[in-house]
Amino acid sequence: MHSDGEAIRVEARCTPIGAACPDCSHWTERVHSSYLRSPADLPAAGRSAQLVLRVRRFFCTATGCGRRTFVEQVPGLTRRHGRVTKRLRRTTGAIGLARAVGPAPALPSSWASSPAAPRCCAG
Structure with a gap:
């Protein structure tokens, strides 16, 4: 984790040695490659937050599975193509619903300058 006073940068990676194929659920430990992924996140402690995840692409080694490779997902954090x-x-989603049914809710001022701020909430 790094902080420059205005932003927080969190760098992380998954620790399991393998992953299950999303199509056939076959467990594999055969890594194809890895890359950095930076999903947008909410501000933290009044500062913009940048999340940098190192994720691995695995080979599915099941003979009957049509999927050759897949990328590990971080439970509760990421989803495929997210x-x-x-x-x-x-x-x-909650803010959009609240704005659709009534007056706009008050939003934290830190969201206005955050690159992770939802478009519906900026400025």
Whole structure:
């Protein structure tokens, strides 16, 4: 974790030695490659937050499975092809619903300058 006073940067990686294929549930430890993933997240402690995850792409070694490779997901944090964290997605959904049914809720001032701030909430 790094902080420059205005932003917090969290770097993380998964620790399990393998993962289950999302199609056939076959467990594999055969790594194809890895890359950095940066899903948008809510501000933390009044500062913008940048999450940097090192995720691995695995080979599915099951003979009957049509999926050759897949990327590990972080439970409770990411989903396939997701560009935002589950926490940010839930919050923006709640804000959108609240704005649709009544007066706009008060939002933290730190959201206005945050690159992770939902478009419906910026400025």
